[in-house]
Amino acid sequence: MPFFDTYDIVFARGGTAACIIAGRLAQADPSLKILVTYQAESWALTLNLPARFLNSLIKGHTVSHHRSVQSKALGGRSVCVPSACCVVGGGSAVNFMIYTRPAASDYDDWAKLGNPGQWGSESLIPLARKVETYQEPSGNPSVHGFSGPIKVSKGGCDTNIGREFLETAAPQYDKDREASPSADLNDFQTINVYAPWHKYIDSQTGKRSDTAHHFLYNLANFILDPSESKHNVHVSTNLRVVRRNSRAIGVEYVAREDMNSEHRLQPRMAYASRLVVLSSGAFGSGIGSAKRLAEAVDIRSPQFVDLPGVGENYNDHNLCVTLYLASEDSDCLDAIFSGDEEAIKLESDHLNNGQFRSTSEGVARGRLRASSTQTRDLNCDQPRAPEELEELGPAFKSLQAGCNLGDFHNSPTGCKTFGMNFVTAYPKACVWSGEPESGGRISVTSNLEILSLIFFVDISIAPLNVGANTNSTALVIGEKAFLLIADDLGISLKCTQATREFKGPDV
């Protein structure tokens, strides 16, 4: 016999964007009963030591690996695309913490696609400021925020290897571009400069700054244990969105406390009286073309909406990592990556501040389709136009030149370069194609007893990929969605509820 609970708002999965929305809603109206569901037992609690960011990737507990079909453009190889999986805070809890924002024109392109006034840079840059505390006193206040929950800093220290790169790469080997330790690559305008990358790291605590810690765990009315009913914001494990006829009515889940009890794996039903928010990142949303999903081997669950464009314009972003021999005294993370406990202890508070330039973004395209509940058909092959590859060429070359300098750190075997791809989005206007003016909202209001809306909010609603890493855009989407949802539900934006520094069992 299942248990039943009724909440005002139920989140199916809680990644970067979802934690912002849940946290802001709880702050705006502390009486709201909110449930955030996610799968399995991974909390962001123990993932906030920056220097160990590769651990979450390697272990595979918090990241799923999607392998593409073999691609001619990659010489017959396939790429492996990691994606946050089964962790509260999603990508913000497991990603590489690199703070890169897109050009303002990227957001303006979204507006031009039929979303005027709501999704251009004029509306979104204030939200990018709102979400952050930029811990550089020299930061330009027209583009950076100084009182938001997410902390951005240099990560604690400059490295000798990064300094040397800046001192030699541009002046000697890439005379077309400047190098400046103080240039701001994240002012939505600056391009073509060598400068340090900032990180989502709090310079005061030395810890990762993720949305789980700064929007959920620190809420005064948040608890880990939903059986303490006086609290209003809960997180629970293992879920399945349940629908009745054409409506989402809530989420079926297995509660944390049931995992080890006699009720083990007994499903509970969490009804949503006002809203279900589906926020599963680029690989998890489960929406798309009805025809394609019907073709998939074992996907039998009925669809809420038929959105044929979804998945057909997958964009990845490329990151070129150049390997070279460095002198023994270089600051690096090798000891930490190889598990040296002493080095881990020493470095526990700070991620070294690597400084390198990434190549152009968003050049590989393809498609991403569910082929069963377990597998996805990820194809990164088409169209990878020759002119796009040409764009990458000079970037590869200048990276190689910059890293293979006789007077810098010479590699006797020559420089080896390899490409890495990380998940960003499959951004063919999956939600906006239906209702551009509604900005990410799909209304399923017919004959409702309980639920009025289901809201899809994550990086996959971006109608075009951005020329940057995507966490900053997921943060902005979260802030924007909060405003839209609050407006829909008639929630006042006046914040009344206190937040606190999270004092949980972290590292």
Ligand SMILES: Cc1cc2nc3c(=O)[nH]c(=O)nc-3n(C[C@H](O)[C@H](O)[C@H](O)COP(=O)(O)OP(=O)(O)OC[C@H]3O[C@@H](n4cnc5c(N)ncnc54)[C@H](O)[C@@H]3O)c2cc1C
């Ligand atoms: C390894 C890695 C490194 C990255 N590095 C950077 C970086 O340095 N800088 C940057 O700006 N961006 C980076 N990103 C990208 C950035 O983290 C994402 O763009 C951002 O997190 C997207 O937010 P979202 O809210 O759309 O979805 P997510 O944060 O991905 O949240 C989706 C949620 O759905 C859940 N979920 C999805 N599918 C399933 C499933 N099948 N079962 C159970 N749960 C599921 C996940 O647990 C997660 O909580 C990185 C991403 C990865 C994976």
